[in-house]
Amino acid sequence: MADDEIMNALRAKIEKDHNKDKPQKTQAQQKKKKKPPKPIIMDMGNNAGRSMGRSGGNAGGGRSGGYAGGSSHGGGRQTGISHGGSSRGNNWPSPRQPDGNFSIAYNFVSLPEAILASPLEDVVHGAPLRAKKKKTKEDDAAYKNAYRSYIENVGVYSGHIDLHFQTLTPLFIGGFDAEEEEVHGFFSPAGRPVIPGSSLRGMARSLFKIVTAGSMREGEDFTNRHLYYRSMAASRSSIRSHYVEEIVQNVPGQRKSKTRAQAGFLMHVGQSYCISPAKHEPVSASGNDLIGPAARWSEQDKSVVCATGKMQNKRHNERIYGAQWNVRHTVPQEVINDYTSDKSRFSGDQKNKEFSLLDAPNLALTAPEKIKAFTGRDDIDYLVPCFYVERQGVVKHFGQGPYYRIAYNDSIADRVPASLRDNLIDFTDAVFGATEYWAGRVSFEDAELEGNVKFLSPALSKPLMEAKPTSFQLYLEQNGSHTMHWDEDTSIRGAKLYWHRKIGDKEWCATKDDPVITGTKEIRPIAAGASFTTRLYFEHLSKVELGALLKVFYLHRDAHVGKKLIAYKIGRGKSLGMGSIRMSRQPQLFIDDARIVYGSFLTDGTIASSIAAEEPTSYVEAFDTFVKEHMADKELKRYDLMMEELLTLLDWSNAEKSGWSARTKMMGVDNRNFRERSVLPDALSFVNSTRSPGR
Template sequence: MGTEKIADLQATAAYNFVPLGPEIVPAEFVHVQEEAGHPAWPALEKEQQQACFSKHVRETGKNSGWLELDITALTPLLVGGASDNGQFFAPLDPDHPALPGSSLRGLVRSLVKILACGAMRPNDDFEDKNLYFRVVAGYGNDALKTHYDQLTEAEQGGSSAGFLVKRQDGSFYISPCQVERLSSQSATRQDRPIIQWKKVKKKNGEEESIATTTNGPMMDRKKHIIQQARYQFFHGRFSTKYPVPSKLIYNYDNDPLHADENWASKNKAIDLLDPKWSSEDPDKMTKDPQAVAVVPCHFVLESDGETVRSFGHGPKYRIPYANAIQKSVPKPLRQLPEACADLADAIFGVSDLWSGRVSFEDARLTSAASYEAPSLPRPQMVPRTTAYQMYLEQGRSSGAATKHWDSKDATMRGYKFYWHSNAPWKKQSEDPPIKNTKEIQPLQKGAKFHSRVWFQDLSDVELGALCAAFDLGADDHTAYKLGRGKAIGMGSIRIRATLHLQDEDAKYHSFLGTTGQLCHVLKDGALKTYVQAFEAYRTKNLGSLAEDFQKTLLALQDILDFTPVTQEKAARDAWNQQIATMSVTKDPDKRFARHVVLPDIRTVVRQAKEKQQPSEESS
């Protein structure tokens, strides 16, 4: 370990989390329905909810028009990906790049959900699944090691050996078998796990298919293989069939170690659902005419002794958490639109219920298309939800995390945002090489874009919620993040919004202009007037919880603050260090492996300011 005690260590990352709101603030028509003495919103049929929405739009949707957006890139910008020459990727050619309207829509919708205390829904705001993990050697206070041993029944001897069988109807079962660990001394060393089959003749003359599995190699610091476990699976008892739940198959298939080809290759993983590892004659081997694939595996049964809890390639395989991600989100915030529609639902629409009333144009470049010199980008450590010390509330700002995804009081930290930074995006000499990385040419900072956000038939509160997302950037201190490379200093933009409203009374009298084109008749619309109407509605609905929500607003303001990037060089360098991505391999304190806690947004900002005070006083 490094020079500091683990209790004093803190994780650092290019991202952090804006806390969830205390509860959902419902859309206006949800309240109107209940206040009128009608059945509560969740009790209504789909057609009745649609009728409530339509009535709301007819009676209160008096605001139509557009928001004029002037956008400036404050750091290099790369949106959507890289074209063949590595330049800024956009719907148009490299000489006329644009910011996709869909990207702007996603940014604004996320901000509206936060500002309007929206829902945090599975498979809408986050991918809901049971994450996989493995703990072979835990640290002294690693809460996950004990949990892993419990789920794999380590004290009872651990996993059992068996054959995983897939049937024609897509169902799976596991039949137990005998297993023998083989000596690896005379075997040919493999650089990755494999499964090999052979047929042997039994005493009665029948053939038996025997599988030999080779696990991934264990290497020393010089990358020399020092150990490689091999097992032989035989004598399957196929009359015994333990069903494998379809959800377990789904979670296994979606574990990045199997679903992500790049990650699987990097980690030299084996996918038991890949038919290439199957016996050639699964139906004959299992005496099951419906069998289409069979592979050797290790598994653990549920406490009932009848259903498979988990399975994997080797004896110490990755297992799923018992709880899905959504269990970490407070139940009231998980409500679907049918149970509690929020303001984001009302504005942006809900599939199968009603359409949205906003439309985002692509932002067209209004300045010269100037690109950075081509270069390989710095490596980016992709944040993964398996890092529970980063994604879950821990109740502390330093030391080792104690709460994982199966902890009783596990709570998701909130919405992920990236800090603003001017750290160099280009690969540095000390950075490790990354395979298959191509040179990129992001658009230079200073690039200017213009766009419009069209809206139709919004109420004062709904228009205020939409405007509030842009009102955050009304000063020079706030900026937004868009596109790729957020973790390496790219994607910071400033947005200036001007509100234009159609005069509903006048537009029918001047529908056509002298040129025969549709006229836009405008009336004065101060953006802040509508923001204030929205904020009053939010405060009224939150009641006593409004004060708690201030923590969310302050955290959002802090992580959108561009001020640290505009400081003197020494202060900027210190800030970049404060939010630097931890190295998994070169960190002397092994903070990532030790599951050291990531402090919250307010703590990061406070500590950064405290570090600057001595230098400011001396100067």
């Protein structure tokens, strides 16, 4: 199906270019249609999911929701943030609105208009260090001294918060298992299951960053890379033409097209890669004697016939020959990095996933003597046929066939507003730590489970099928004129969070119809209804900082809450509905009063301690007041929207609604809404919609 849709796009472009100078035909003339050109056969790949039961699980605390791109639609709001990118201004069809079969497991909290700087920013950057790209040891010392001064003057609040949670859905956090074990067990370092403090810290940190309108840091909040694509299924997006313009060209004087990509040989020489150009021609694939990925090398005529796909009905393979070994086009390391980070290329089941040209033993030459016999060169240690596009001797991108996946010109960072990538110190830096300069001032104990724990029967989980950032209709803001992709003037959507779903004890289990991911194990989650308690320690926080921290666990008191039932997400399988937890009791705040009066130490050097219970309201109000005093009207309006979206996404009562479970499961790639790139409604529009999805 994907092949046909690509060819429809190519034919449409060819017909348009061929007829653009011809006079308009009458209706009678238009009825006489010419037979369309024969399609070109191309290999296509697809995405598949992940599984939770991989051996050697990680008990560490990743964020429960990451910053990512997204989009709003129709009656939803627009962010008004624009930057970078190229807007082609073509008259593309309007984005497709979702129909009743649209379903998705996540949504987004909008990005803030600007970073809410921590009071620490004024102290530390008074050093001043912000403008310096390279910092000396003296600069580092000044930075740390400024931080220490800040702590001594305003960091007077130390103590702890007792937190009590109850699981609303099955919960699984993987431990570290031996290879031979058949079941991936729950995290139980001392023989009894606990929720690692690092997981709780990760959950709290991600929500804290939203609540405090934090920055967007590369390597911390998003991984910067160039995404790849070859999707032509979206008739309502400019991405179809974008691909055609980049990789397809018309043959002068003929009604046919060909790839812009040139054949060549990718080689590893020393510590880098380069490509020597070559010629190519199709050869018959009759008899299916060469099923890819595979190659037949000929030293006699210095050619290679390669099959790059596993399609049994391929009409031809490619013969690559006539290499110009004296010409070597440089492949920048950035291009290599982007190629290897293209997760969608290498994910999926064994039948449909692509392979990496950088590690293709069935296609490449790796033996030095064979490489030298074929090339006449002795400095090459890896040789593989490929297709590529170069500009002035520098390779722009490469792939395994004439119509391969290509990278967007812009990276993910180019779609992150510059105002959020500023080097300002935000509250997350100040409270949770800036690795290079100071440690965090909060820590979590492992959460102890109370009473007897009910484990569910071991089973393979459903694959964690979900759309990747390449699904720009879901991850990027949309302007309503056409569906915008990663090379256009838009921004990522915001912080990605998963909806709560009310699921039974077996709904997470794989069925016989689900694909099995190689290397996965059965898992054994904890059942809903389990209770656990943990203690959050904090040291040397200001009243505003403590208020911001408390706000994360007192969201149920927020003005936007109304009748919402606030719950959180932790652990694995969030897209399946797993990992929903709620507060089973009010958080209890305890302040070390002696530290406020005397400072951290008494005259004899011992730490004074006088722990007393406190009511949190005044601290949360101190933070709320800080927000109002330090945000402009436009920023405050956006912040209020963010909080409303956050509380909507955390609202467990949504899960009680009829039809909600069907609306919040991940739609498959065969769903029309996915194929035609229906735009994701914002969180508020999604919840307020009265439509029920079809079955």
